[in-house]
């Protein structure tokens with residue numbers, strides 16, 4: 553699939569078939585995340601692959617009861633490693649590692665789509681609760697929960713007019 557097609561056609565999916573996803577495919581999606589650009593190539597991300605149903609139930613609860621986290625057969629908890637980015641000081645910790653990990657998330661959403669797998673970037677969750685559920689070390693900040701599964705809906709989100717978001721500065 554062309555990159556442009558994946559970018560234009562990917563939509564958030566919130567209804568999934570229960571069919572599991574092969575470990576090999578999940579690994580390829582994580583690999584797409586791992587090839588994101590990062591500050592000084594520090595690769596400040598860490599991925600938890602959550603298949604365990606009890607953990608997914610707890611994550612859904614921490615995410616304001618977003619039940620589709622339970623419906624999808626797997627959820628990736630994507631964390632930014634705040635220690636990795638120490639060479640870049642405050643800006644590294646407060647900005648770069650979040651930007652890089654966000655790039656990894658987007659890579660995964662797009663690549664998953666190209667394989668026919670639906671996903672949704674879930675950012676609305678209680679961070680402290682997620683830390684506890686996942687038993688995360690203090691250096692790992694959970695940025696997103698990404699449920700992955702074969703889609704049982706087609707997303708339909710639209711975009712506003714691109715021209716309203718652009719200012720060309722030629723002179």
Ligand SMILES: Cc1cc2nc3c(=O)[nH]c(=O)nc-3n(C[C@H](O)[C@H](O)[C@H](O)COP(=O)(O)O)c2cc1C
Nearest residue numbers: 562563564566618672673674675676677707708709
């Ligand atoms: C930082 C961030 C946080 C988000 N959090 C949630 C969320 O908690 N729950 C949800 O259903 N969608 C969430 N989304 C998905 C957006 O709702 C979705 O991307 C947007 O409506 C555009 O739709 P599309 O992804 O289908 O193009 C989040 C997206 C981003 C980038």
